[in-house]
Amino acid sequence: MITDSDRFSYQKSAYERPTFPYVCGRACAFGKPCSRGPNFDGSCGGTTECRPFRNGDRWECRRPPSAGGPCKDGPLPDGSCCQSHPPCKPRPSLRRRRQQISWLVATFVIAIIGAFLHFSPDSFVGEKAVLSSISPGTLSGAHSNFALEEKGCAACHENHGKGVVAWANAFVTNQSVGESCVDCHSFGGSPTSPHNATFTAAAGATFAADSPSANVKTDCVMCHTEHKGQEANIAPMRDAQCNSCHVQSIKSFGKDHPAFGDRFPHDMRPAIAFDHTSHFSKHFPEKLPAGETRGCVDCHQIEKAGLTVPPGSFDQNCASCHLSGIVDRRLAIINVPYMEEDPFDPDAVAELCAPTPEEVELLREAAESGELEELEPDEYFYEDNGDNVPAALALTLGVANDDPDGYLDAIGALYPELAESGVDAIFDRIDALPGDHRTGMMLAGLDGELLRQAACAWMQKIEHESPSEVRGGGWSSNGLAVTYQPSGHADPVARAWFDFAMNAEQAAKAAEADDVVIEQAAALSDLLTSEFGLGNCTKCHAVTQVTDGGSEAAENITGLKVEWGYQSVTDRPYVEYDHRPHVNLLGPGTLCTTCHKQDLQAEFAASYKQHDATKFAPGFLPVSQETCTQCHTAGKVRQDCQLCHEYHLEPGFNRTMGFQHQAQGKSETGREGG
Amino acid sequence: MRSLHRALIIFWLAAIAGFILVAWNAWQTWLHNGEPAIVTGYTLAGIFVFLTLFNMRKRLSMIPLGRGAYWTAAHGVAGIFAIAVFFVHTNGVFWPDGAYEQLFAALFYLVSLSGILGYWLQRIMPKRLTDNGMEIIWERIPNELSDIRDKAESIVEEAADKAASDTLAQYYIETLAWFFRRPRFMFSHFFGAQSGRAWIRREFTAMRRYVDETEETYLRQLEDLAQIKNRIDFAYAVNGFLKIWLLFHVPLAVGIFLVMIWHIILVHVYLL
Structure with missing residues (x-):
């Protein structure tokens, strides 16, 4: 008993074996356990108190001293113990129970995994996908329908549904989850390049070739991790990540962000040469009724505010003052120029331009009334006209417009052709000119009969009158010339002539055309861009040199273009700014001048006399960083990198993501970026 | 006793240093747009294996593998280390979204809680047994x-x-x-x-x-x-x-070990 000081002596104490899988059933019931204990297989080992030992011809008791030593009666004659007891029911030890429970838990876990494991891609689709024992979680809202598509999980995980062998192979090979992203997503550069940027030494590269990131290969899954729930933001990015690559580390926007440029945010002149200063100080006061003024939002559409606040259309903002300046600028393509002699063969003219029955009747009436003499051709018809050939015609014919001797033969050949084949005669000639011309559009609406009648009249030395008055613009004859009048703003024929003329000289040079052709191409360009040019388009629309990327150096210039439409900012691909929360801060339009202050001294209009869009004087003072840090600073409004900078270059989609609308309708959050 | 105390200090210092190393590596990996969960995950797997070795050690008592008290101390410290690394691995997410990961998390939390309970029992119960004034098997x-x-x-x-x-x-x-x-x-x-x-x-x-x-x-x-x-x-x-709490802790640890193996398989087949 515990009160005995020598209770652990070998004669009183049995050796305890806690690693045995079973314990005596009597002990479990807090009775007197037998000294022999249970057997290893779980059966009772205490039905007898010992196992007698045969020593010679006698059986000897082997009951241990701790159980009282050899018994008085000794073994029975057959060698069995004389002290027998009814057997107990041994119970598992704690160690054994722990093993049993462990096996139970292991079986449960394996069963759970197995029960929800499906290699088939059409199992556990949609919202049930999260139940699959291969799914670590729900896809984000934007991708939530992937499991519903034909490919399902295999859209991203190529080994999905391919069985155990493919799994075993995949275990030791690299996966390429990110590569499938570009099946749907597109970028302005390599998807595996940092910022989708180009790292070359060539002009136009996004970053320098010696950038530390030039040889870095990125993967979508580096930043975008999925299966974090439908509402999860799968494109989290911290400022520290930006700083890890960028050489210039920025602690915060308010502290050490590089200063904005001298002209920020105006790196390029606007496509439309709208001089805010002259309009506000001069034109509006002159044109508007007394007491009426114009504000920013009268022209700029704040309902479309985003990166920019685009102005309204020409019809909304400009037409009331500038429409008349467009429609009264015509372009002559053929005329009756000054010629010292008649280059036309009268017989040929008579044959080509035989009088029509109406003309015959007119002649008959004239003869009868004695007025026939007045119909005699004017002997000095070509000499009385002091005009040269128009620039368009001179270029078309490849002659100098101010050299009567030079263009005499060309006119002599063209007009009979016009009389014979109408538009084709001039169409073919323009079409043969070097350059990027849309001849069909340049001559759209030109009536061949008009040309034939005009050519015949002029070859017969009489002025040609249009058979009917032309209203609303178009091709017409005014007696000595066929001209085109724009029908209004954005006239497609006028645009076609400008698009051709702007690069005609360069195209002629490239085609090694005659000098006279090059000169006339330049003359046509000068004519169109002058204040008398067709539609006076370039009064407002900038003519800008086109480069092959990089700097605006002369060797990079590939041509000129007329900037026909309002162009949003494109030269800051990694900058994003949203005007909406700013213009509405204190009411629509009330805060424009907080950031955009006019520079009254700037010679804004002068910059449009040349073609380099980067050389210009903004009509506004630069937006200073201090303007932003008034609010975007510690403790006030966000100032993290991603607020104003976007990681990707021109992110977009390769295919119509129609199915996304439904998903996005359910959840508008959790899909920033990408 | 003093040597055990000294060993415990060493274990804690090693665990803290290990955690700082793992966390710093994860932070740097994340900064450079890498996947920190790879290192933290395999670190966690290593810790799980080490924790399991404690059970093996008790079965191999005939082999001189160090004193049981050291192993107990190391087991407890490594358990706390595992909890810290676990949250670095999950990026602080307490409850995941997928069913099998929820099973994983549930098992981990139960194992952790039972482990903490066991550690607490082993800290206070022996003293109370001593105060009882009676030593008994x-x-x-x-x-x-x-x-x-x-x-x-x-x-x-x-x-x-x-x-x-x-x-x-x-x-x-x-x-x-x-x-x-x-x-x-x-x-x-x-x-x-x-x-x-x-x-x-x-x-x-x-x-x-x-x-x-x-x-x-x-x-x-x-x-x-x-x-x-x-x-x-x-x-x-x-x-x-002191003996019965292991009926929860050890079987749950077996369960988490199996889910961990499944998790590693999935990660390699589907991601890495």
Whole structure:
């Protein structure tokens, strides 16, 4: 008993074996356990108190001293113990129970995994996908329908549904989850390049070739991790990540962000040469009724505010003052120029331009009334006209417009052709000119009969009158010339002539055309861009040199273009700014001048006399960083990198993501970026 | 004891240094747009293996693999280390979204909680057992109770003979037999209450009014035996909890080990 000081002596104490899988059933019931204990297989080992030992011809008791030593009666004659007891029911030890429970838990876990494991891609689709024992979680809202598509999980995980062998192979090979992203997503550069940027030494590269990131290969899954729930933001990015690559580390926007440029945010002149200063100080006061003024939002559409606040259309903002300046600028393509002699063969003219029955009747009436003499051709018809050939015609014919001797033969050949084949005669000639011309559009609406009648009249030395008055613009004859009048703003024929003329000289040079052709191409360009040019388009629309990327150096210039439409900012691909929360801060339009202050001294209009869009004087003072840090600073409004900078270059989609609308309708959050 | 304390300090320093290293590596990997979960995940897997080795160590007691006390200390420190690395691995997410990862997390939290409970038990229970003043092998407690019970019954029989009265015998049959039958007041002993001692004092004080001087002597012997049995009950309760908590901790650890293997397979097949 515990009160005995020598209770652990070998004669009183049995050796305890806690690693045995079973314990005596009597002990479990807090009775007197037998000294022999249970057997290893779980059966009772205490039905007898010992196992007698045969020593010679006698059986000897082997009951241990701790159980009282050899018994008085000794073994029975057959060698069995004389002290027998009814057997107990041994119970598992704690160690054994722990093993049993462990096996139970292991079986449960394996069963759970197995029960929800499906290699088939059409199992556990949609919202049930999260139940699959291969799914670590729900896809984000934007991708939530992937499991519903034909490919399902295999859209991203190529080994999905391919069985155990493919799994075993995949275990030791690299996966390429990110590569499938570009099946749907597109970028302005390599998807595996940092910022989708180009790292070359060539002009136009996004970053320098010696950038530390030039040889870095990125993967979508580096930043975008999925299966974090439908509402999860799968494109989290911290400022520290930006700083890890960028050489210039920025602690915060308010502290050490590089200063904005001298002209920020105006790196390029606007496509439309709208001089805010002259309009506000001069034109509006002159044109508007007394007491009426114009504000920013009268022209700029704040309902479309985003990166920019685009102005309204020409019809909304400009037409009331500038429409008349467009429609009264015509372009002559053929005329009756000054010629010292008649280059036309009268017989040929008579044959080509035989009088029509109406003309015959007119002649008959004239003869009868004695007025026939007045119909005699004017002997000095070509000499009385002091005009040269128009620039368009001179270029078309490849002659100098101010050299009567030079263009005499060309006119002599063209007009009979016009009389014979109408538009084709001039169409073919323009079409043969070097350059990027849309001849069909340049001559759209030109009536061949008009040309034939005009050519015949002029070859017969009489002025040609249009058979009917032309209203609303178009091709017409005014007696000595066929001209085109724009029908209004954005006239497609006028645009076609400008698009051709702007690069005609360069195209002629490239085609090694005659000098006279090059000169006339330049003359046509000068004519169109002058204040008398067709539609006076370039009064407002900038003519800008086109480069092959990089700097605006002369060797990079590939041509000129007329900037026909309002162009949003494109030269800051990694900058994003949203005007909406700013213009509405204190009411629509009330805060424009907080950031955009006019520079009254700037010679804004002068910059449009040349073609380099980067050389210009903004009509506004630069937006200073201090303007932003008034609010975007510690403790006030966000100032993290991603607020104003976007990681990707021109992110977009390769295919119509129609199915996304439904998903996005359910959840508008959790899909920033990408 | 001092060497164990020194070892514990070393283990903690190693764990803290390891955690700082893992966290710093994860932070740097994340900064450079890498996947920190690879390193943290395999670190966690390594810790799990180390924690499992503790169980192996107990099975291989014949091999000199270091003192069990060191292993226990290292096991506890590594468990805390695992909890810290786990949250670095999950990027602070407490409850994941997928069903099997939820099973993973649930098992991890249960293992962690049972481990913390076990660590707490092992910190406070041995001291209480020492304060009990009685050293006894837990597996022998049934035998000891049986001996005490036999002793008590022999005292009652002797009292009946000497005093020619069945007062004590009746009292034993009606009251004390219940107490000596098996361990009593288990939860009271575990939580440190004195319900057993109060019960003994109350019952024996009440009985003392009904016995004569001869029976008083035997009643006192019975009370001494009851006090001894009460202390054995205490040892049984406290020591029992030290053993029973492993019935939760070890099987859950087995479960988490299996889910971990499945997790590694999936990560390699579907991502890496």
